[in-house]
Amino acid sequence: VKGLFVPVILGTARPGRRSEAVAQHVVDVIKRRDASTQLIDVADFGLVATATPGRGLDLAVYQEMMEDADGVVVVAPEYNHGYPGELKLLLDIESHSYRRKPVGIVSVSSGLLGGARMAEQLRLVTGALGMVTVTPSVHVTNVADATEGDGDLFPPSLQAVLETMLGEVEWYAARLRGGETPPS
Numbered sequence: 001v002k003g004l005f006v007p008v009i010l011g012t013a014r015p016g017r018r019s020e021a022v023a024q025h026v027v028d029v030i031k032r033r034d035a036s037t038q039l040i041d042v043a044d045f046g047l048v049a050t051a052t053p054g055r056g057l058d059l060a061v062y063q064e065m066m067e068d069a070d071g072v073v074v075v076a077p078e079y080n081h082g083y084p085g086e087l088k089l090l091l092d093i094e095s096h097s098y099r100r101k102p103v104g105i106v107s108v109s110s111g112l113l114g115g116a117r118m119a120e121q122l123r124l125v126t127g128a129l130g131m132v133t134v135t136p137s138v139h140v141t142n143v144a145d146a147t148e149g150d151g152d153l154f155p156p157s158l159q160a161v162l163e164t165m166l167g168e169v170e171w172y173a174a175r176l177r178g179g180e181t182p183p184s
């Protein structure tokens, strides 16, 4: 939908991360759907608890983007059935500007469950942030095969779920826009 800004958070800084390709695809699809977007990469922020050197981006940049966002999509892999620590650190940097904004979750895994357990855990966090977590989530299975072999990262059935999820984010974003600001 034109006029909406829906940034995508890439929630892992792991060297060799495959979720990057997934996040890039989501960015491309959001652009095709005529909303504006930007990739927010946890690796850019030099978060203290990560072993990955950051690229010096100021956390204020993240906070500003969250303030501007009408909705958000999070793409993250499942690590030990949970979400990556960097993602939680980045989310925790900000507090008030998430409120009453829609968020869609894309989970990634090299296994058969596509990170579904991570997605469910992340819902608890996004709920605590006051966000509206849309249904469906998108679960990318067998990411290693798709990125390194001849598999398809987003086969038609999964692409359809992605489009449905983005449609939900846009639906809420269009209606809840500005709702994070308390009425004066």
Ligand SMILES: Cc1cc2nc3c(=O)[nH]c(=O)nc-3n(C[C@H](O)[C@H](O)[C@H](O)COP(=O)(O)O)c2cc1C
Residues within 6 Å of the ligand: 012, 014, 016, 017, 018, 019, 020, 077, 078, 079, 080, 081, 082, 108, 109, 110, 111, 112, 113, 114, 115, 143, 144
């Ligand atoms: C620390 C760690 C924990 C993992 N735990 C899980 C897991 O709980 N469930 C799962 O399906 N895959 C797990 N995997 C495998 C990941 O699905 C696989 O490495 C995938 O490529 C992760 O996405 P990434 O490449 O973006 O890091 C784990 C991988 C790592 C590095």
